[in-house]
Amino acid sequence: MQQTLLKHKNHLMWINGSFILISFFNHFLLHNQLLFATFLIIASVLGVLPIAIQAYQALKLRIISIDLLVTIAVIGAFIIKNYEEAAIVTFLFLFGSFLEQRTLNKTRTAIKELVQMAPETAWKQNNNHVFEEVGIDSVEKNDVLLVKTGGKIPVDGEIIFGQGTVNEASITGESTPVHKTLHSDVFAGTLLDNGTIQIQAKQVGEDTVFGKIIELVEEAQESKSAAERFIDQFSKYYTPAVLLLAGIVWFVSQNIELTITVLVLGCPGALVIGVPVSNVAGIGKGAKNGILLKGSETIHHFSKISTMVFDKTGTLTLGMPxxxxxxxxxxxxxxxxxxxxxxxxxxxxxxxxxxxxxxxxxxxxxxxxxxxxxxxxxxxxxxxxxxxxxxxxxxxxxxxxxxxxxxxxxxxxxxxxxxxxxxxxxxxxxxxxxxDQIRPEVKTNLDKLQQAGVKNLVMLSGDNQGTVDFIAKELGLTQAYGNMLPEDKSNFIKQLQKEGQTVAFVGDGINDSPSLAVANIGIAMGSGTDVAIETSDIVLIYSDFAHLSYALTLAKATVRNMKQNITIAVGVVLFLLFSLFLSTWMNMSIGMFVHEASILVVILNGLRLLHSNKKIAKT
Missing domain, CATH: 3.40.1110.10 (Calcium-transporting ATPase, cytoplasmic domain N)
Structure with a gap:
């Protein structure tokens, strides 16, 4: 039953909101107080059920969450027959959770698509020196394999007969095919454009470069999925503090109405909605300008970026020689x-x-x-x-x-x-x-990134070092490294992170997906591969490099807005509680009015981001 209610939590939220609207319709237009109260009670009960279940599950893990505070506040509001507050608080809380869930859920299709691109069969030489098609799992080290024009190379190996041109874009990201001859190394997942070759297998299965790409993406995405929301962290201190305060009030005054008033006024309605509305407004503003920001945690991390690492082909360059x-x-x-x-x-x-x-x-x-x-x-x-x-x-x-x-x-x-x-x-x-041609707007926008606070601009490429050095000098990059495989790139990023740097990686190819996943923030060009787009945290939908500096500016503005909303929400709660104890004019009605007004204020403050007139500067 608990799992069913939680599964349909979003449906309950919309039903809750509908009943609130119906109740106010009865109150203001039909002047029917019985229906007004009835629909508010139904809305409150439907809304509080999933919240109470989450509070109970958290308590079993010895976690005092905001869900518990909201549940107690709703029960208290019921005791003093303040059904309006109970219904509105539950709706706002569920709606905030809905917004967070909608923006923070990471797509998990990247690994599936990578696996689909991996070769499934190979032409293996048998004991009679005849080549037969076998499943990729049947291939072992030192086996001799045949690859014909248009075929995928099934393993990492060495050419022992023949020659041909190999498209290695899936591994190096470079658009220019590479001519391979006797004793040349070839990699699983790459495509033989022309020629016929025989190769001796060196690495098979998960040990191939392509297999490691899949493994790196999976590991990096798992490491990110455990991140906790800011509100949950805050609730570890806020919720117990309000509960303790209410307990002290009850112990000292024995006044149940005053105690419930403390809980109701301390319920963080503005805090619950303030953070999601800032993030969703930032995400909406980005979407209007061709920038897909995948969730509030992405915005939070991106605003703190100190180092930005770039792939070369298709990112800093056009990918067209x-x-x-x-x-x-x-x-x-x-x-x-x-x-x-x-x-x-x-x-x-x-x-x-x-x-x-x-x-x-x-x-x-x-x-x-x-x-x-x-x-x-x-x-x-x-x-x-x-x-x-x-x-x-x-x-x-x-x-x-x-x-x-x-x-x-x-x-x-x-x-x-x-x-x-x-x-x-x-x-x-x-x-x-x-x-290859450097994107015409890149130099100007790299300067803007540095002005926005990015200290280090680094390029990693599978291309030769001479070409990489030339482009790095043209663009004024901090560092540049060539001849790098996907594993080298992701290891380089991990090393930067060990040194305490917050790293963003910008790329567009399948080969970039491990780096996009392992970086604190992965940024993909919209013209890139589906795998790169799915793995990334930010997508520049129109592949316009000018959008990158704007995205960083927007992320910083969103985080500032979020902090403003937190300050407003917590400040209002503290004001209400202090006024309750230190003045004679504060009561439930005034407190509720200020409380609801603060919710409106944080929503309007968040929407400032969405309606900002600031545009992306074109170069």
């Missing part, structure tokens, strides 16, 4: 660009897409003898021998670079570019510098 620099040698480059476009149009690699976008419309020539190799492509185009790829491929093909060209390569690399070199008939003709 573009050709930024071009250098041509021995010619204008027009003919060579046509040759290059002829080769790149056959590829769906992000770098190829960036190159074709830069070249635009051009003449396309027939391509033959195409050979995909480590670091690039070798092909015949219109009778010419073309080598397209990185510096290592040029050295392998014995294409010599002049001192000027070598200097150009070094300078482009220092500026954070991924290089594509184009040689025609063994002569280097073009060097292209390609890099």
């Amino acid at each position: 573009k050709v930024i620099e071009q250098e041509y040698f021995h010619s204008s480059g027009r003919q060579e660009l046509s040759y290059l476009a002829s080769i790149e149009q056959e590829s769906d690699h992000p770098l190829a897409t960036a190159i074709l976008e830069m070249i635009g419309e051009t003449t396309i020539y027939p391509v033959s003898e195409t050979h995909v190799t480590t670091g690039g492509i070798i092909a015949k185009v219109d009778g010419h021998h073309l080598v397209v790829g990185n510096l290592h491929l040029m050295e392998k093909e014995q294409i010599l670079l002049t001192p000027t060209q070598q200097s150009t390569v070094k300078m482009m690399e220092l500026r954070g570019n991924s290089l594509v070199l184009v040689a025609v008939d063994h002569v280097l003709k073009i060097i292209l510098g390609i890099r």
Whole structure:
């Protein structure tokens, strides 16, 4: 019976509120005092039942909660036949609990979605050296597995035969696929875009990088779920104090009405509603501006952030590589660009897409003898021998670079570019510098974050350190680290927390989910993966970086508003109790009027956040 009532607590709240409205309808319009009192009594009984059950369950655990104080106050109001106060107090208390529950419940679908993304089967080599499809649980260390184009790599392992391009976005977060050859390491959950490979399993199941992502998310979410609400903490001191005061009053005066008046006036109606209304108003204001704040605890922690850690791709950058620099040698480059476009149009690699976008419309020539190799492509185009790829491929093909060209390569690399070199008939003709684009509004808004009190701005990325250092210098970041796997990122955040820092992490990929979960506050871009969004505490719905500094400002304003409401609520209660004992004019009626007025004041104060005219500054 107790569980059934608690399960339907929200339904009882709405019924309670409806009966209160019906009672006032009878009082003011029909002038029927009997129905007025009857509906208030029914509303009070329905409202107090779940509160009394919660008080009883808390007492069994030796916890004196606000639920107990509300229950005693309602019973007292019944004794002196003040049904109006009893009904309103129960509704406000249940409504405050409803608001808290609605905003604080964390979604638990992140782990489920991660598990669904993990490979379920693998092509395993049997004793007859034939590959057969088996369940992933049948794969053990040192087994030889086959992965074909479009297949998911089922374990962490090493390539022992073949080569191909692997999309590692689920692990590193980087949009650019990585070419893998003999002895290259590959990770479970990544996708083989093209090629056929055989791998020897090194780590399987929960020991893979992908398995650790799932484990880290689960552990971090469990550690957060135990947090207690502020009001419960406050009640440990407030509730016993009011009960003790009422007991002393009864012992000294033997006046039951005075004692009940103490309980009624001490009942923290404004306190119960004040904190949720501030938080819900802050959440509502954020939602209007494209910011999803997942609960009051999120707001509380976010307002205290000292360090903000960022993923690079899709967060500080747009995740869309573009050709930024071009250098041509021995010619204008027009003919060579046509040759290059002829080769790149056959590829769906992000770098190829960036190159074709830069070249635009051009003449396309027939391509033959195409050979995909480590670091690039070798092909015949219109009778010419073309080598397209990185510096290592040029050295392998014995294409010599002049001192000027070598200097150009070094300078482009220092500026954070991924290089594509184009040689025609063994002569280097073009060097292209390609890099992801920094979001245009990022620098300005990072400055705003520092102005708002964030002391350290840190970038963690799976990209190479040279690119990371370049972006960090451009943006004025405090620290920047490259070549980091998801486990490295989450461990780095844990270390910051051990040093006493309150950490927010901003990311958008599946690989970011452990860091989003383990950070004090996880912030996801709305354009990111569902897993990142579900795991996070804050979502920037429109992926507008300008919203981040506004979200922090809003969180701080909400916490200030909450503290104001607490001060008003506690101050009014103290004023009423002191006036009750130290004056002759304070009585139940005046006290109730002030009491209800204080509830209205904290609600209006909270709604100031919702109706604030402050807008997000656009850059």
